[in-house]
Amino acid sequence: MAQEVRGVVALGVDKPVAVETIVIPEPGLGEAVVKVQACGVCHTDLHYKQGGISDAFPFLLGHEAAGIVESIGEGVTEVAPGDFVILNWRAVCGRCRACRRGRPWYCFSTHNAAQPMTLTDGTKLSPALGIGAFAEKTLVAAGQCTKVDPAAAPAAAGLLGCGVMAGLGSAINTGNVTRGDSVAVIGCGGVGNAAIAGARLAGAAKVIAVDLDDRKLEQARALGATHTVNGRDTDVVKSIQELTGGPGADVVIDAVGRPETYEQAFYARDLAGTVVLVGVPTPEMKLQLPLLDVFGRGGALKSSWYGDCLPERDFPVLIDLYLQGRLDLDAFVSETISLDHVEEAFAKMHHGQVLRSVVIL
Structure with missing residues (x-):
């Protein structure tokens, strides 16, 4: 009925x-x-x-x-x-x-x-x-x-x-973050902060949060960021490179989805590092990168749709981690x-x- x-x-x-x-x-x-x-x-x-x-x-x-x-x-x-x-x-x-x-x-x-x-x-x-x-x-x-x-x-x-899984999955599933990695996350809303939590859960040694809002950066620290960068005050790429000793991060996650943040992510990663796009662009956005840089830097440029999630695999595990106090x-x-x-x-x-x-x- x-x-x-x-x-x-x-x-x-x-x-x-x-x-x-x-x-x-x-x-x-x-x-x-x-x-x-x-x-x-x-x-x-x-x-x-x-x-x-x-x-x-x-x-x-x-x-x-x-x-x-x-x-x-x-x-x-x-x-x-x-x-x-x-x-x-x-x-x-x-x-x-x-x-x-x-x-x-x-x-x-x-x-x-x-x-x-x-x-x-x-x-x-x-x-x-x-x-x-x-x-x-x-x-x-x-x-x-x-x-x-x-x-x-x-x-x-x-x-x-949706959002929290997208962020967690962008780090764990798509970015394949593992023990000892350095990770930078650009954009610290719900998805970005979930990516930060996912990176820490996966064992990242250094997690750098990037945003324009100090309030969001404070939240990012509470969720596992080890360092923060306010892009309003400083050069994001140089800051990430300095915080990683020069080369850039192993994995950079763009949780904003704009051409300028993607370019920051591209150049803020180490050689052969990984860029993950999880922020959703709008249809009119275009990206321009020197093709030689794409070729010469190697590594991987990935998109993360729903955090490459398989609900029957991921949800029960993440809920167990939540109940254990680990997420x-x-x-x-x-x-x-x-x-x-x-x-x-x-x-x-x-x-x-x-x-x-x-x-x-």
Whole structure:
């Protein structure tokens, strides 16, 4: 039986979000209904609201979520009612060329729930990243649910659903940071600070945080940065080189995603070092680098999409590390709010006042 719940909807480009009544259908083949307990307010939701991702309004926003599986449809074996899960937007197909080659984190045919969620007048909603979790309940593909230890706090666990996982994975999975490495992270928002935490977790000896805001640099130190550089006051490349004894860092992570920060990352790495782009550029951005420098410096230039994450592999391990006190996910939760305060949370995020506001349901 379909049910009605409250959810946060973006009705048009840059219009204030509204709390509307959402119709959730009974789960069909391969689907699950999840009772959402917590959902982080991510920049991606703001991009949806601004029309920067798609024009398929109205959007049911929210995607960094954790909750309890309420019901499942036919053929679902991954989860059962009562399971505590983190939602993800990477439900892999198991059949594409990436999956067949044993690289499901690159799956080229990920999927979401087949049935739409709607407004009460029948208007179909576009769920953010195929999730739509600024709602009391949501309908997803069962493969978007990853079961983890229920001892984890939902507000912290849900953040692995997007930004924090992207940052952690950019260091651990994409950058392959290992013991003794030097790492620089440019941009210390939620993703950048997660990259810093990931680098320390992987055993990096030196982690250099770069930002224009001293408040963010203080947060970066709390999450594991050993050194900080304010790019407003100093030359970023020279500072990273000096802090690494001259050659530059083994891994430099660009968590901003602008041509100028990517160029800084490129020249701030050691010869044969690695650059990881995890910040998301906008479509009009162009990059110019001397091709001889690309060739002559060697190493690797990588992009990290969702931290090269495989949820069924990564989420349970990271939650275990969190429960052991080795990964401080709670530090990313700046405040908890209700569904009615999402619009204010977007403003705080835009002005850099929070790492994450988290909606508690």
